[in-house]
Amino acid sequence: MTRARGLIGWILPAALVLGWEALSRLGVIPANILPAPTAVAAALWRVAVSGELARNMGVSAWRAGIGFLIGGAIGFAFGLANGLSRFSEEFTDTTLQMVRNVPHLALIPLVILWFGIGEQAKLFLVALGVFFPIYINTLHGIRSVDPQLVEMGRTYGMNGFELFGQVILPGALPSIFVGLRFGLGIMWLTLIVAETISASSGIGYMAMQAREFMMTDVVVLSILIYALLGKLADTVARALERRTLAWNPAFEGV
Amino acid sequence: MFTDALAMIETAARFVPPDDLRRDPPVPFEVLGDHLAPQSRGARLSVSKLAKRFGETPVLDGIDLNIAPGSFVAIVGKSGCGKSTLLRLILGLETPTSGRIDLPAGAAARFVFQEPRLLPWAKVVDNVSVGLGRTGSRAARRAEAARALADVGLDGRGDAWPSVLSGGQKQRVALARALVSRPRLLALDEPLGALDALTRISMQGLVERVWRDQRFTALLVTHDVSEAIALADRVILVDGGRIALDIDVDLPRPRRRGTPAFAALEKRVLDALFGGFEGGDAI
Numbered sequence: 150m151t152r153a154r155g156l157i158g159w160i161l162p163a164a165l166v167l168g169w170e171a172l173s174r175l176g177v178i179p180a181n182i183l184p185a186p187t188a189v190a191a192a193l194w195r196v197a198v199s200g201e202l203a204r205n206m207g208v209s210a211w212r213a214g215i216g217f218l219i220g221g222a223i224g225f226a227f228g229l230a231n232g233l234s235r236f237s238e239e240f241t242d243t244t245l246q247m248v249r250n251v252p253h254l255a256l257i258p259l260v261i262l263w264f265g266i267g268e269q270a271k272l273f274l275v276a277l278g279v280f281f282p283i284y285i286n287t288l289h290g291i292r293s294v295d296p297q298l299v300e301m302g303r304t305y306g307m308n309g310f311e312l313f314g315q316v317i318l319p320g321a322l323p324s325i326f327v328g329l330r331f332g333l334g335i336m337w338l339t340l341i342v343a344e345t346i347s348a349s350s351g352i353g354y355m356a357m358q359a360r361e362f363m364m365t366d367v368v369v370l371s372i373l374i375y376a377l378l379g380k381l382a383d384t385v386a387r388a389l390e391r392r393t394l395a396w397n398p399a400f401e402g403v
Numbered sequence: 404m405f406t407d408a409l410a411m412i413e414t415a416a417r418f419v420p421p422d423d424l425r426r427d428p429p430v431p432f433e434v435l436g437d438h439l440a441p442q443s444r445g446a447r448l449s450v451s452k453l454a455k456r457f458g459e460t461p462v463l464d465g466i467d468l469n470i471a472p473g474s475f476v477a478i479v480g481k482s483g484c485g486k487s488t489l490l491r492l493i494l495g496l497e498t499p500t501s502g503r504i505d506l507p508a509g510a511a512a513r514f515v516f517q518e519p520r521l522l523p524w525a526k527v528v529d530n531v532s533v534g535l536g537r538t539g540s541r542a543a544r545r546a547e548a549a550r551a552l553a554d555v556g557l558d559g560r561g562d563a564w565p566s567v568l569s570g571g572q573k574q575r576v577a578l579a580r581a582l583v584s585r586p587r588l589l590a591l592d593e594p595l596g597a598l599d600a601l602t603r604i605s606m607q608g609l610v611e612r613v614w615r616d617q618r619f620t621a622l623l624v625t626h627d628v629s630e631a632i633a634l635a636d637r638v639i640l641v642d643g644g645r646i647a648l649d650i651d652v653d654l655p656r657p658r659r660r661g662t663p664a665f666a667a668l669e670k671r672v673l674d675a676l677f678g679g680f681e682g683g684d685a686i
């Protein structure tokens with residue numbers, strides 16, 4: 150039953166891919182506009198064998214991961230500090246909210262002036278993009294911890310660390326996960342834009358180079374790889390969420 | 404709302420329990436100098452000239468109270484008269500404006516709130532372990548907690564998440580958490596207020612039973628006069644910031660509600676409550 154329902158969801162995409170293939174073969178869709186699925190598969194095989202794929206994917210994943218770690222760690226730290234200390238919040242929150250109103254991708258020309266097209270530029274943009282969702286959701290999570298539970302912890306003699314570890318952090322975790330998943334989405338988006346505009350390696354660079362040589366199949370392949378990586382990151386985050394929030398009835402049996 | 408929560412979390416992060424609340428190793432009875440019968444491990448509590456104002460509003464205004472070790476005292480009064488404030492002052496959750504509270508060091512006072520206040524992300528047994536703080540190993544704490552769960556009739560439910568328990572079961576877990584450290588004073592602030600009538604009665608029986616087994620001093624705030632008379636040795640009525648009525652309940656246990664003596668006591672307390680209501684500021 151579940152198996153059948155799982156399969157039902159795949160019927161439509163499979164039909165779409167088959168239809169696309171058929172239309173390409175019949176010449177209804179010209180290959181320079183949209184190559185056939187089999188052509189994309191052939192391109193995958195080609196770049197995989199030449200080692201180009203692994204190299205570019207590695208570079209992109211590295212940029213995404215490091216940028217995410219930097220931005221996420223700083224955002225998390227500010228979220229904790231401002232959630233726990235009134236002084237810290239009054240001191241920094243207004244500034245952060247102002248900076249948040251600048252779309253980080255609008256900084257690309259400035260960032261290129263500062264860092265050139267080197268790695269720093271991409272890491273900076275990814276970190277900046279990831280910072281805000283993590284910051285805002287961590288702060289929100291800590292503030293929405295049930296004060297009655299905090300009082301209970303106090304009455305039962307928990308010290309500051311225990312209170313944080315047993316009450317405040319677990320209480321803030323659902324919100325922190327929301328921030329994490331938003332952050333992952335922004336991470337890929339930022340990287341795609343940054344690599345497409347200026348890079349000498351990475352998936353975005355692979356796509357732009359293919360465009361110069363009119364290799365539409367590789368361009369489509371790059372787009373699909375981005376989609377796949379984004380999906381992968383989201384799946385990992387969801388699995389982590391499910392494990393960590395097993396106590397929450399909202400995740401029961403999901 | 405947010406800033407309130409924040410202030411609370413902030414103060415909590417700096418919180419150091421007052422000496423009275425730190426859990427010291429159990430003190431042998433001889434050392435306490437109290438004339439405690441061996442079965443009575445309850446703490447003696449004395450409160451004198453206790454007053455509390457929030458800003459300009461006086462809530463409590465000169466409370467004097469002596470509570471014998473191991474006795475069961477119920478505190479009644481109309482809503483907003485300061486019952487919770489009195490309890491919170493005794494437990495050190497609020498600081499008095501003036502007056503003093505004497506509770507022996509190491510009394511390990513515990514508080515049961517109106518809501519269960521269980522950590523939803525901790526299994527039932529770990530919620531009960533919270534009551535043991537940092538004493539001993541985690542495994543030892545869990546074993547102790549499992550025993551406390553059995554005492555409140557929840558044997559074997561330790562591995563459940565709090566979200567799957569009924570309201571009455573949650574409140575029993577909260578009771579186990581309060582009792583697991585063997586407190587010498589247990590304060591209960593309308594712990595059964597949110598329960599349906601049937602669950603209430605069986606929970607009253609449970610509270611009475613654990614009190615008789617463990618002989619702690621019990622302070623129960625309730626708005627249910629018949630609950631107060633069914634459980635307590637002594638009923639105190641708070642009104643206008645002072646103790647307006649203080650009566651002993653000398654009925655044999657277990658108490659039956661239908662008896663004339665029970666009804667007479669209930670009427671006395673209700674009359675005092677209504678008198679206070681009509682004479683005082685109406686709600």
Ligand SMILES: Nc1ncnc2c1ncn2[C@@H]1O[C@H](COP(=O)(O)OP(=O)(O)OP(=O)(O)O)[C@@H](O)[C@H]1O
Binds near residue numbers: 462481483488
């Ligand atoms: N932290 C506080 N700040 C200001 N006023 C407070 C605070 N806590 C309690 N009060 C006030 O003190 C009075 C007594 O409150 P308290 O909670 O002790 O009443 P209560 O007798 O427990 O009432 P109920 O039966 O409704 O629980 C109320 O008027 C309340 O508004």
Ligand SMILES: [Mg+2]
Binds near residue numbers: 486488592
């Ligand atoms: Mg109250």
